[in-house]
Amino acid sequence: MIWHRKSLAGLDFETTGTNPETDRIVTAAVVRYGGGRPDEAYRWVADPGVPIPAGATAVHGYTTEAARAAGRPPGQVVAEVIDAVAALVDEGLPLVVMNAPFDLTLLEAEAERNGLRGLFARSVPRVLDPMVIDRHVDRYRPGSRRLEDLCRHYVVRLDGAHDCEVDALAACGVVWKIANRHRWMTRVPLEELHERQARWAVDQQEALREHFATTPGKEHRARTVRSGWPLIPRMRPGVWPGE
Template sequence: MRLNKYPGLCAACGIAVAIAAGRLIGLPGRWQTVCAGCTPTPPPRGDHPGWHVAPLASLDFETTGIDPATDRVLSYALLGDRGTDLCGLIDAGVEIPAASAAVHGLTAEALVGAPKPPEAIAGIVAWVQDLIDREIGLVVYNAAYDLTMLRAEAERWGVEQPDWNRLLVVDPFVIDWGIQRGELGPRRLTDVAAYYGVALDNAHDASADARAARDIADEIGMRHPAVAAGTLADLMIRQRSWFADRADDWNAYARRVGRTLDDPAGWPLAAVAAPAVMA
């Protein structure tokens, strides 16, 4: 939850809230301010079974932009379920927009000498396929972005795709929406990490983001027994439903204000234009 930019009254108790003295909650077009005393907090941790008790892997990318058809992966973090992590840079050989570099700090000069995309993407895909073969859950915050980017890069460079249909994804972004239904305001990785008390000291660093995403998944599992119940396959079904609900909710707002619509079926892979093949 983010600090309020404007003064107002607390939506819960009615007291006056000065600028930056409270938090924003609610949905797009229906934001509300709450005071510090009324700011929602997560439920306590519990000792119950669930998918969260098994080791999970985690993945995150930093890229040149947000369009899988044209943008490229520049750095990656692959945090393994066995304690072995693979992190690295990729020399994509393309110009990096200043706006993107300002977010993650990666420049073309800094990537000189890093592995080229065919080698790096092949290694990432092989790592994902190993998780699939071992039925290990992969945590990806906003999976529809990162996994769609990986699929596009594999297609671009002629790398054989992993068996996407068998991949078990744990997406804290989608699960959080399934729990909160958007009522807690903006829910970027930094917002949800703060809500669950997860450390994220270097946001937009792939390794830091991947670690925070996995820690959030663990916290969600420990604090929400109903969500933790069942297998990862069960969770996949629920996440698809939650993502579709979220898209429908967003689209109702987007139609009113002329924004881009989301595809309710676009998780964990979004339907996007095929990238130009480079291989």
Template sequence: MDRWQALPLWDDPVQDAVPSAAPVSADAAPIAPAASDRRWCDTVGVFDLETTGVDVTVDRVVTAHVGVLGPGGEPLSARSWLADPGIEIPEGATAVHGITTAHARAHGRPAVDVVAEVVAALRELFAAGIPIVAYNAPYDFSLLKYEALRHGIEPIIDPAPVIDPLVLDKAHDRYRKGKRTLEVVAAHYAVTLTGAHDAAADAIAAGRVAQALAERFGLDAPAHELHTQQIGWARAQAESLTEYFIRIGRLDPSDALDGSWPIR
């Protein structure tokens, strides 16, 4: 079996409602490194996690998706996972992604196996020279790092190149008002997001948003250069938000938001 064909690991109505995550033929050609004369956005990896909560140090993976999109945003390859996280899934988390503790225990695979396979899938794409898109990358990559450490798996401690549409959107359309959630930003760039908070749907939408940003703002620098630029932009964005929160009284002046990117 091709390791990159889509794997329908559970019978989930939200997943079934996402046509963009359709299975890829097992005899599809393997993904090759992007040629030097191609733009980074012509072939992008995509990555997303749905989890038990928002604390990257203690919360766990519930579902995951890693895939590859072609120049028009079409899925070239995809793999999805459902894990039994080994802890109760809080009702608040279930309300977001739809996965209950009972469902994860009955249909999910051991977390150690899922985490190992997700890490291996990401390593494979990085080794092939394919940039990986993750919306709000520090969340997904950091949580995966702590999950790997928890299960005795060598973590990805310096993922690169990473493309984060949240950082890019804030950097290139700084003064646009309104929320910057994936749903809102996808709509702004005319990217359809069906079944939000499904790992496959979110990952694919984020990849297409990154491609739309590349077209809108002419982001033609090599992926590694863009990765380095995002480190500075993310730090500056955190500093600006820290100043704003202190000014409105939501943050103590002795505190500061962590601007580390793409992993904390």
């Protein structure tokens, strides 16, 4: 059976900030989508152990106090998330992650921070990143490529963006719609499709770096573009920045 007809696994986090190497998980969701069966979702709330900035609260709704009251220790949450994702990956399901370098780098950093084996030490996930795929198959479409934009473009339901369960399911829906529209993708083995995305992502990141470098007023942003998919390379081997 081709992967497009099976279930998809999905992963999404809401966090304390936008740096995947130093920020922390606040909420997490792992989902099983499609494949001729009802969708399933597993959710977690973590006490990140650090203050949640107001800007992050404005996105996902959790204050520091709310996360402390409802959240569990981060090590327990991270371990259970990795277990859940690894179980689905080991079934042969592709792992859908919107902007994969952020969420997967965050998960690996959190695992190491809590003395746990990371996902990539446990399993060999074949990742499908709707952002990377969409930019490849429709590279000249103008406008933003956020999840909300992709859902609007591919007509995928998104009720309550920045809820990790909603976002994970929507990202799976976007991947399914793209593959249904571009049927050649369904005939590419997952391992090869994963490798192709790694190449596409590097090209996209280099194009973005060049765009910033040659756009007046945005030159400084070129330094912030880091190549790497589905993980951001570490700045120093064995050490996540900020530790």
